[in-house]
Amino acid sequence: MEKIAIYPGSFDPVTNGHIDIIERGLLIFDRIIVTILENPAKSLLFSLEERVDLLSESLKHLPNVEIDSYYGLLVDYARMRNAHAILRGMRAVSDFEYEFQMALMNRKLERDIQTVFLMTGLRWIFTSSSIIKEAARFGGDIESMVPEIVRKKLEEKFNVKINNRNG
DSSP states (O other): OOOEEEEEEOOTTOOHHHHHHHHHHTTTOSEEEEEEEOOTTSOOSSOHHHHHHHHHHHTTTOTTEEEEEEOSOHHHHHHHTTOSEEEEEEOSHHHHHHHHHHHHHHHHHOTTOEEEEEEOOGGGTTOOHHHHHHHHHTTOOOTTTSOHHHHHHHHHHHTOOOOOTTO
16 A cells, blocks of 8 residues: 655745655655645745746656645545645754644544654754745845755845855
8 A cells, every 4th residue: 555645835935954854755655745735824925836836846856746735624635635644844842832733633633644753854954934035035045955946936036146155
């Protein structure tokens, strides 16, 4: 039986930290469905279509990864896609409380779907989409934190040139 995980998020934009979690998740799961959850409460920089395109380009080297989007309860989507697990990355202790609450709620709603946490690689522990957008807005050096396609799109969105301060 194929082991399928859902990796949910807003991916506004996708970062190298996200990609690291996906690549390591593929060591555990046969297939990962990267799912952009639509959250009307969030103020987003990129449209759903742009985020799908950025993810597709950034993950094209991973044949066992699918990109999708969903509006609704994550466990309903996971059940619909025959997924066995929800994959989540954790950067720091500050992520734990929120992620723990979400995992418990998802378990209450659907006992057959497990939540699997992967600790973010040390290299990516300080990165988040929000911090990357803030740095990019002012031309900060984010080249090592995002795929090239994302860096270019951030330059376009903010009408800036991203400075590479490391060389």
